[in-house]
Amino acid sequence: MYSFGYFRPSSVEEALTKLNEAPEAKMLAGGQTLLPTMKQRLARPSDLIDLAGIESLRGIRREGHRIRIGAMVRHSKIAESSDIRQSLPGLAALAADIGDPQVRNLGTIGGSVANADPAADYPAALVALDAIVHTHARDLPADTFFTGMFETALDEREIITGISFPLRPLCAYRKFPNPASRYPLVGVFIARALNEAGDHERVSDAVRVAVTGAGSSVFRVREMEKALCESFTPEAISEISVAADDLNSDIHAGGEYRAHLITVMAMRAVADIIAARSNPSLVR
Ligand SMILES: Cc1cc2nc3c(=O)[nH]c(=O)nc-3n(C[C@H](O)[C@H](O)[C@H](O)COP(=O)(O)OP(=O)(O)OC[C@H]3O[C@@H](n4cnc5c(N)ncnc54)[C@H](O)[C@@H]3O)c2cc1C
Known part of the structure; x- marks a missing residue:
């Protein structure tokens, strides 16, 4: 793995703000596809916006x-x-x-x-x-x-x-x-x-x-x-x-x-x- 930012917003609005601030960021859900692709260097997001803390989802x-x-x-x-x-x-x-x-x-x-x-x-x-x-x-x-x-x-x-x-x-x-x-x-x-x-x-x-x-x-x-x-x-x-x-x-x-x-x-x-x-x- 390489270094990247990690954010765990508690609302969709907060997630959107983070996404707009960091254009190379990616949303993280269960990580079952995204994390393996990061390990293989097929994806290299600057930040992960973890959606797991958003109750409304x-x-x-x-x-x-x-x-x-x-x-x-x-x-x-x-x-x-x-x-x-x-x-x-x-x-x-x-x-x-x-x-x-x-x-x-x-x-x-x-x-x-x-x-x-x-x-x-x-x-x-x-x-x-x-x-x-x-x-x-x-x-x-x-x-x-x-x-x-x-x-x-x-x-x-x-x-x-x-x-x-x-x-x-x-x-x-x-x-x-x-x-x-x-x-x-x-x-x-x-x-x-x-x-x-x-x-x-x-x-x-x-x-x-x-x-x-x-x-x-x-x-x-x-x-x-x-x-x-x-x-x-x-x-x-x-x-x-x-x-x-x-x-x-x-x-x-x-x-x-x-x-x-x-x-x-x-x-x-x-x-x-x-x-x-x-x-x-x-x-x-
Ligand atoms: C060993 C193995 C076997 C599998 N077998 C099957 C199978 O039999 N059938 C099958 O259908 N799948 C299978 N999968 C895939 C699995 O079902 C996952 O659901 C799928 O990889 C993606 O879901 P995730 O929640 O892990 O998403 P993640 O890996 O976290 O994200 C995937 C992509 O979706 C984006 N994303 C996530 N959530 C949102 C959102 N709310 N809005 C917008 N973008 C979003 C992310 O940014 C990323 O680009 C398998 C996976 C593995 C590792």
């Missing part, structure tokens, strides 16, 4: 028909929350399967979303669940938030304060993890909206399918969404595949294999939602 709360999760909420808290397990079961399952217990006890949803790793799990949940990323300055819909590999719509020195999700008791996430890191080679999140009568809504956005790990950034599979709106069964999407040419190909998996995994993971997520609807105790 913590907590999970219901706000009408939405659940708002503070940016500094750790993955383990999301996995354990009874509100999230009931109203967003796929998100709780996703958080429970990130990395290992150490990573889950330190890593935060705000840090993961800001980092926008193309292999991170949360982007699929945010896009499929039509979430909103709240910052100190504005609200950004998930569909336009992730703009590329490690790139987002955030301005420099914009602080994520929380992420809010509509209630979606019918949602599921399936990933094929890299056995070493647990990052997804492919992760598919599916969310299904119901109308007030509890019926599947026959509107174009009633089913959303979002894929992470397979491309340079999270993306939706509209063909699957359309097919699932017509018939919510695994068979409805068994013949739909994403073009392999557009997918990542690396030492872990080629594009063809990732394309195959997208269809398989999506079919499993649909089966999970069907099973959970008939027996809610089966929610993964």
Whole structure:
């Protein structure tokens, strides 16, 4: 390590003042990405602004028909929350399967979303669940938030304060993890909206399918969404595949294999939602 300043503000306003005073400063959340990159000299901030002392960035709360999760909420808290397990079961399952217990006890949803790793799990949940990323300055819909590999719509020195999700008791996430890191080679999140009568809504956005790990950034599979709106069964999407040419190909998996995994993971997520609807105790 090399020397750098360390500040632990107690409010978002104080953090912003520090960030504006030190243009080479970086925000520190769980440190699960930032500290390793500093050790490897891939990042060299002049100062770390530790967000852990800001009370308003913590907590999970219901706000009408939405659940708002503070940016500094750790993955383990999301996995354990009874509100999230009931109203967003796929998100709780996703958080429970990130990395290992150490990573889950330190890593935060705000840090993961800001980092926008193309292999991170949360982007699929945010896009499929039509979430909103709240910052100190504005609200950004998930569909336009992730703009590329490690790139987002955030301005420099914009602080994520929380992420809010509509209630979606019918949602599921399936990933094929890299056995070493647990990052997804492919992760598919599916969310299904119901109308007030509890019926599947026959509107174009009633089913959303979002894929992470397979491309340079999270993306939706509209063909699957359309097919699932017509018939919510695994068979409805068994013949739909994403073009392999557009997918990542690396030492872990080629594009063809990732394309195959997208269809398989999506079919499993649909089966999970069907099973959970008939027996809610089966929610993964
Ligand atoms: C061994 C290992 C295994 C992992 N496995 C997985 C996995 O399976 N799936 C997965 O999705 N992830 C995985 N991760 C990543 C982990 O989930 C962390 O959440 C992620 O690294 C970033 O979150 P953090 O809170 O640690 O952020 P930090 O590392 O502290 O920060 C990351 C970046 O976000 C910025 N930032 C942080 N908070 C904010 C904010 N509120 N507003 C604006 N910018 C902010 C920081 O300045 C920094 O640039 C793994 C990490 C490790 C080390």
